[in-house]
Amino acid sequence: MALELSQNESKVFSEVHDLLVKETTPDVAEEIFHTGGVYGGPKARKVIQKVGARGWLCPSWPKKYGGIESSELLRFKIVDDMAYLGLPYMFIGAHMAGPLILKHASEELKDEFLPVLAKGNIEICLGYTEPQAGSDLASLEIRAEDKGDYFLINGQKMFNTSAHIADYHWLAARTDPNAPKHKGITLMIVDLKTPGITIRPMVSMAGWKTNEVFYDNVQVPKYRVVGELNKGFYYIMTALDYERAFVTGAYRRVFDDLAGYVKTASLNGKLLSKDPIIRQQLAELAIELEVAHLLYYRLADMLDHHETPSYEPCMEKLFGTELTKRVTNTAMQIMGPAAQLLEGTKGALLGGAMQHHYLSCIIETVYGGTSEIMRNIMALRGLGLPAR
Amino acid sequence: MIRLNEQQIMLKKSARDLLANECPSSLVRKLAEEEGGWPEQAWSKMAELGWLGLIVPEEHCGCAGSFFDLVVLAEEMGRACLPGPFMSSSVVGAMFILEMGNEKQKMEYLTKIADGSLIIAPAILEPKCDWRLDKISVKAVKTGDSYVISGTKTLVPYAHIANVIICLAATSSGPAIFLIDKKLDGVKTTSLKNMDGDKLFEINFNKVKVSAKDMLGKPDKNLVHVKNVLSKAAVVKCAEMVGGGQQVLDFTVDYVKERKQFGSPVGAFQAVQHHCANMFTDVETSRLLTYEAAAKISNGEIFALEAAMAKSWVNEAYTRITYTSHQCVGGVGFMADHDLPLYTRRAKTSEYLFGDSVMQRENVAKLLKL
Numbered sequence: 001m002a003l004e005l006s007q008n009e010s011k012v013f014s015e016v017h018d019l020l021v022k023e024t025t026p027d028v029a030e031e032i033f034h035t036g037g038v039y040g041g042p043k044a045r046k047v048i049q050k051v052g053a054r055g056w057l058c059p060s061w062p063k064k065y066g067g068i069e070s071s072e073l074l075r076f077k078i079v080d081d082m083a084y085l086g087l088p089y090m091f092i093g094a095h096m097a098g099p100l101i102l103k104h105a106s107e108e109l110k111d112e113f114l115p116v117l118a119k120g121n122i123e124i125c126l127g128y129t130e131p132q133a134g135s136d137l138a139s140l141e142i143r144a145e146d147k148g149d150y151f152l153i154n155g156q157k158m159f160n161t162s163a164h165i166a167d168y169h170w171l172a173a174r175t176d177p178n179a180p181k182h183k184g185i186t187l188m189i190v191d192l193k194t195p196g197i198t199i200r201p202m203v204s205m206a207g208w209k210t211n212e213v214f215y216d217n218v219q220v221p222k223y224r225v226v227g228e229l230n231k232g233f234y235y236i237m238t239a240l241d242y243e244r245a246f247v248t249g250a251y252r253r254v255f256d257d258l259a260g261y262v263k264t265a266s267l268n269g270k271l272l273s274k275d276p277i278i279r280q281q282l283a284e285l286a287i288e289l290e291v292a293h294l295l296y297y298r299l300a301d302m303l304d305h306h307e308t309p310s311y312e313p314c315m316e317k318l319f320g321t322e323l324t325k326r327v328t329n330t331a332m333q334i335m336g337p338a339a340q341l342l343e344g345t346k347g348a349l350l351g352g353a354m355q356h357h358y359l360s361c362i363i364e365t366v367y368g369g370t371s372e373i374m375r376n377i378m379a380l381r382g383l384g385l386p387a388r
Numbered sequence: 389m390i391r392l393n394e395q396q397i398m399l400k401k402s403a404r405d406l407l408a409n410e411c412p413s414s415l416v417r418k419l420a421e422e423e424g425g426w427p428e429q430a431w432s433k434m435a436e437l438g439w440l441g442l443i444v445p446e447e448h449c450g451c452a453g454s455f456f457d458l459v460v461l462a463e464e465m466g467r468a469c470l471p472g473p474f475m476s477s478s479v480v481g482a483m484f485i486l487e488m489g490n491e492k493q494k495m496e497y498l499t500k501i502a503d504g505s506l507i508i509a510p511a512i513l514e515p516k517c518d519w520r521l522d523k524i525s526v527k528a529v530k531t532g533d534s535y536v537i538s539g540t541k542t543l544v545p546y547a548h549i550a551n552v553i554i555c556l557a558a559t560s561s562g563p564a565i566f567l568i569d570k571k572l573d574g575v576k577t578t579s580l581k582n583m584d585g586d587k588l589f590e591i592n593f594n595k596v597k598v599s600a601k602d603m604l605g606k607p608d609k610n611l612v613h614v615k616n617v618l619s620k621a622a623v624v625k626c627a628e629m630v631g632g633g634q635q636v637l638d639f640t641v642d643y644v645k646e647r648k649q650f651g652s653p654v655g656a657f658q659a660v661q662h663h664c665a666n667m668f669t670d671v672e673t674s675r676l677l678t679y680e681a682a683a684k685i686s687n688g689e690i691f692a693l694e695a696a697m698a699k700s701w702v703n704e705a706y707t708r709i710t711y712t713s714h715q716c717v718g719g720v721g722f723m724a725d726h727d728l729p730l731y732t733r734r735a736k737t738s739e740y741l742f743g744d745s746v747m748q749r750e751n752v753a754k755l756l757k758l
Contacts, residue, residue: 259756259758262758263758273758276750279749279750279753279758280746280749280750280753282753282756282758283700283748283749283750283752283753283756283758284700284749286697286752286756287677287697287700287701287749287752288701290677290680290694290697291673291676291677291701294389294673294676294677294680295672295673295676297389298389298676301389302389311668315665315668315669315672318665318669319669319673372658372662374665375658375661375662375665375666376658376661376662376665378664378665378668378669379655379661379662379664379665379668380661382665382668383637383641383664383665383668384641384645385641385644385645385655385656385660385661385664386645386652386653386655386656387656388652388656388657388658
């Protein structure tokens, strides 16, 4: 698919691509695969830092904060390429918290966080979900009591992915228990080394971890509040909308690996790629991956035209994530029974990767907004249908 | 992302307004009932506006519009569910002559296509041959500087009002396209009753003699030019289908906002909202793929993969949209006098035209070198 990067940005992208290819050595890829691909381990972090050093991790940011003032299209392309090559690519800090800091935070916070985020030197994890507040995020209860020059925080977060490797928590806490639910939430940045914070792992069915995070009388200095007091929920809603595009690159890679596999593998004496049914299935997946691709780049285009997306991010996330399940499910079917074998076992196919992808992507249609919520928002905001 | 330019936005709006006036759904239903019915009045207006020659070059009195302009227009025609020979004559017929005709043939036919005085009927399919075109049975036997054509074509659109038939026939050196005057001896048309309102015909060629000069291009075993034209036509058809899908989405959303059950508009219920969100996704993704293919064609780039992807996806998306709309509008949408059935019928027949999704996916697999 042709992307309309300017000549200049095309050159930059070529350079980025070359660096990414050079740095994604087999041992880096191995490390990432086992850490669930969220931020990778120490080897992956070094690669990210090399990308960040050139201003390519947050390329659309102002130069003073570590960007190269590029288009959003270039950023989307870089992230997609990182995903395709198997590098970590979902940076809560660089791509979700960062833009919110850029938009709403004080100059002090911008100076403290943006440059280190752009360089890839720190990571931030989201602190939104609680046991009783998932889709119904406004029902979050973790309490931040005003103590003058700091907040005293007590409560619990759940499903906070990468809290165990992040440096900071992007915390949404209740600062006004008397206001309507969505009007009493404040966003703040918390150093995860602050006394009183306990992180407990939760093991997912796909083998990688997420976390519970407990706050027991944790002190957070007031200057670490992002934007205005009690406006947190609104910031979150817009952020979830337009900074968090689902990146299909990783699943295009899964497809390409599958396509490569069927060209050499046989079952029942027949080469898989010559089976007409398999050809139909693969063609359908290729078409849907192209659709997801177009939905993804539509978001970049809107951002570059300073248009405010309304339903478009939801449609993109919905389609892309549901597609990942079709890709991996179809792949398991095509590859046959040996696809269930784990890495390192005799007869395992593609290093046992497909069963791992199959299990992993089940959560894609749940986190970041369930498919059901996505459809609700599309209906309400995109089509003007009435609320209950 | 592909955005319409100012002229295209204007074209879209004027097409929407004209067709809302000239082609209301009541007319579409009426013409579907009428033997041989077609929108003659709308056709003259379209000729006046230059739409019939939208892609015809200026030297042949056309508008010299781009392929993308055609796609913008086609979407509005699909929204109105416009029946008639636009696709078969002004798109397919014109494109065959543009791509494969010599100067004399272009001069002879293009101006008349553009002014609406000439209607072409493409005769491609046969009872035992689908859009894969693997086995063409209509034969054209060379005798001197003529060809004698015999055999049966089917599903030929608007043959009853056509002046010229474009016929794909097998010669000893490979299949070729012939321009056949409908009034020639041996040409017999039989009307077929059809699921959507468009008028289709079987044409029997019984030793029809045509000059070798009436061949378009050359015989070609691989049908390169023919498939090229049909692939482009498929993208125009996709645009028409996107328009139909959009219209269905729009009237479904309007309906569910009004229709009340259990004390609430049904559009407030999540299941209905999810159906609408699914239709919305189908419409928008269909448009994205169609525009991507259309832009490639307009820019003179290789487009076969994008065209096959678009037709494959849009085929199934449009049908899904109509099925889902039926779920949302309930019993009234099943009645013959409702607008939805016009689109449900059109969606299904559109799947076939220029190749169904199975055939398109075969092409995608080939083009991806699987």
